[in-house]
Amino acid sequence: MNPIPLVAVAGNPNAGKSALFNALTGARQKVGNYPGVTVERHVGKTSLPDGSPVELVDLPGAYGLDPTSPDEEVTRDVLLGKQKGERLPNALLIVVDASNLDNHLRFALQLIDLGLPTVVALNMVDLAKRDGLELDAARLQEELGVPVVETVAVRKRGMIEIMEQLQLLLLQPRKVRAGEGPSGDLLHLQRRAREIAMGAIVRETQVRRITHQLDGLLLHPIGGPLILAAILFLMFQAVFSWSAVPADALEAVTLQLGQAIGDALPDNWLRSMIVDGIFAGVGAVIVFLPQILILFLFILVLESTGYMVRAAFIMDRLMSSAGLSGRAFIPLLSSFACAVPGIMATRTIEDPKDRLTTILVAPLMTCSARLPVYTLVIAAFIPAITVGPGIGLQGLVLFTLYISGIAGALLASLVLRKTVVKGGGGHFMMELPKYQLPRLSDVAIGLWQRAAIFLKRAGTIILATTIVLWALASFPQAGPGEKQSDVSIAGYIADGIHTVVAPIGFNKDISMALLPAMAAREVAVAAIGTVYSLDAEDEQGLQTLEQRLSGRWSLATALAFLAWFIFAPQCISTIAVTRRETNSWRWPMFMVGYLFVVAYIVAGATYWTAVAFGLG
C-alpha cells in the first residue's frame, strides 16, 4: 500500500506559512523533532475534496536552498529527499507574501525549479490591498508556469481552491523536469523575481503604511525601550494577578479530591502515598499551570504580532555589548518559559560562538518552572502590600528576581566571551515583518501544544520524582517523639547536602528539596510540600504550605533560597538538551560547574548580607 501523499508547505519566513498550515489542518497536528537534530517537525492531516487523506508538513521558513542555519538545512534536505525521517514530498505548496513578492518569488523560483508538482499560495492579499498594492494572479500564474491561488490564510480565504489544486497535482504522475536545478545564480534569480513581480502589479498607490507608523512609535529611540519595559512589566504583573482566580480554584479542587480519596481509603501506606505523595506533590505543581499559560500567552502574542523582532532590534546593541546578538533575545525570552525550547531556538543564531554563549547563559533566564518556587516563597515571606499605584510589593520582588537573572546572564556572557568562548560574533540580520493582529486560533493551538508539554512533564517526571521522594521521606517510619524528617532515608541524604549548604543559610528542609529539584525545578515546591505534609500530623488543622514555611524559615534563609534559584542549574532536561545542542559533554558539564559556583556565592552573599541587617 502506498503511504498517504505528503505535501510540503514551504516559503520565506513571515510569508504566513504557519497560519496557512493551521488553516488547512486545524488542530489535527503533531509536533516532533527531525531525528538527530532539534528542528521542529510540524505535520498535520487533512482530506482532499474527494475525501482521500493527505498529510501536510510545515517546513521551517527559509530564504533559499543555500542554508545559513540548521532550520534552512532541514528545509533543503526535505525538498531534495535527503532528510532522515521524512519521505520525499509528493507535492509542494509554496507560500509567498503578496506584498513582498519581489523577495519571496526568488525562493519560489528556486523551489519551482525542483520539479515537484507545485501550487503557489499568493498569501495575505488583503494586507497588500491595505497597503495599496493590487496584483494580477493570472499573470503571475502564466509567468511562473504553476497554478497560483490568492489566499488570506487567517480568514481561511482560498483554502478550498488550494485543496482542489493539490488534488489535481496529486492525480498527475510525477513528472521529472530537466530544469536548471537549484543551483541557479542567486542574483540572476533575484532579478528575474523582481521582473515577474513588477509585471504582476496592476496598481500601486502610495498609502501611509500602518507598520511604518507603528514602528515610528515602537522603535522610537526613547519611546521604544520604555514601551518594551512596560510590556515586560505588565507581563510579569499579569502572571501574578490574572492567575490568582484559576490557581485558587485548581488548588481547591486538588485539595478536596485528595481529602475525598483520603477519607475513602483505610489509613495505610497506600493512602499516605496517594494523599501525601501524589496529591501534595503533583497538586502543588499543577496549580501553577495558569501562570505558565499566561506567560506563554504573552510570548505567543508578541511573536505573532511581529513585536518580538522589534524587541530584538531594540535590544541588539545591549546584547552585543554583552557579546550576544539581538537574535539571542528571542531564545533568551523563550527561556523565561523554559530553557529547553529556548536552547533549541538558538539554532536560528548563525554564528556558532554567539550560539554557544547564548546556550550557556539561557538557564539564567527565570523559567516558568522556577515560578512555583518563587511564588511560594514570596507569598510566604513578602507581605502583599502595594508600594505605588498598581505596583504590588510581591510583584516587585518577582520583577527583581527576573531582572537579576537577566543581569547575571549578561554578565556571564561578557565573561564567557572574553574567556572560554572567544572570537566570532557580530551577526544581526533579520527581517522586520509587518504588524498583524494575533489570530485567536493560532495562539490557541500554540498554547495548547505548550500546555500539553507541561502537563506531560508534570504527569511523568514530576509524578515519579514525587513518589520516590515520598518513599525516601516516609521510610523508615518515625517512632513516638521523633520527627519524620529526621529519621527517614531522605533525612540522611539531606544531612550530607546540609553540611555543604549550611554556611549559606539553607536548613535541612531545603537540603532535602535540592536533590529531587534536579529532575525539574518545580519539584522543589512539591518536595517541600511533601516533607511538611508528613510532619504536619501533630500540627493543628490544615495549614497552607505558605503558612508552614513562614513559621520555619528566617527571612534571610528565604532570600538566600530565592537567590540560589536564580543561578543554580537545577534541571536535568536543560543539561540533556545542552548536551544534544552542543554535541559534547564538555559544555553541559562546564555549564553545571559554573552555575553551581555562582549560585553558591550569590546565595551566600545574600544570606550574609541579610543576617548583617538583622533579618536572620
Add this chain to the structure above:
Amino acid sequence: MTGPIIPLDQLKLGTRARIAAIDWSALGEKEASRLRHFGFDEGVSVEPLHLGPFGRDPLAIRVGRMTVAIRRSHARAVKVTTEEA
C-alpha cells in the same frame, strides 16, 4: 543627476537612495548570503527608517518592499547614491 557615493550607514533617516555597489569582500560568507537573500543588489532602492536606541545601532532599512535590521558595521559595506531631482 546622482549624488555622491556614500556608505549606507551615513545616509540620513528617511532618505531614499539607490545601491551603487556592495563591497562583498568586507562581509563574511554567511552575512553576504543573508544580505543577498534580503534582496540587496546594485540598483535596488533603500531607505534607512529607524536606528537602534542604544548607540544608534542596528539600522532598520527598507530594501525593496521589505524592512530589515542590520548592524552598522554591515551597512558600511553597502555604498549608495542619493537621487537628486
